[in-house]
Amino acid sequence: MQKPKRTDREIISNYIPEQTVDLVLHWIERYQFRMRIKRKRNTKLGDYRPPFDGRGHFITINHDLNKFAFLITLVHEVAHLTNWDKNKNRVKPHGPEWKKDFQELMLPLLKQNIFPPDVNHAIDKYMRNPAASSCSDLHLMRALKRYDEKNHHLVHLEELPQGAKFKIANGKIFIKGEKQRTRFKCLEVVTRLTYLVSALMEVEQIM
Secondary structure, eight states: OOOOOHHHHHHHHHTTTTGGGGHHHHHHHHHTTTEEEEEOOOSSEEEEEEBBBTOEEEEEEESSSSHHHHHHHHHHHHHHHHHHHHHSSSSSSSSSHHHHHHHHHHHHHHHHOOOOHHHHHHHHHHHOOOOSSSGHHHHHHHHHTTSSSSTTTTTEEEGTTTTTTEEEESSSSSEEEEEEEEEEEEETTOOEEEEEETTOOOEEEEE
């Protein structure tokens, strides 16, 4: 017997705080977008694609985000959608118009006291001038990562001393170098190439 298809509510409830499910379902119906949950991507948490070739709005979000990070990422992408509906590609993707839409979409969520106090404080600061990616705001990302499921073998790169050797998820091994704003210059051991790695990337230290 074929299993019954899960409803949007059943699916989305696994990824966002329960109090926000009705609002997100309202957005899906109102703005008519498809959403796909994707495997972890190191370069982005989510993305938005405007209507093209007969297909409507399309949003993807990484599956491994905790419920607070998933929700904020979703709001980020829905703001791209509402900005596109109003302005198409006549404005910058993360310009003043997008910032205004993001702030307006976040307001009803902030009024519900959904987020823990530390995350709420970080969001309050971030909301004053939202960035192109919440990843670029280390204060917000640190607060959100406190609510990730813990892997005790992993640490954030910023916790390691300079010169430490570490491994990332794909198995590549690096040596930690000096800090460059929110990232560290890291030398890949095999290729001897230098990469800028986020201070909050979860890595495994190699002794």
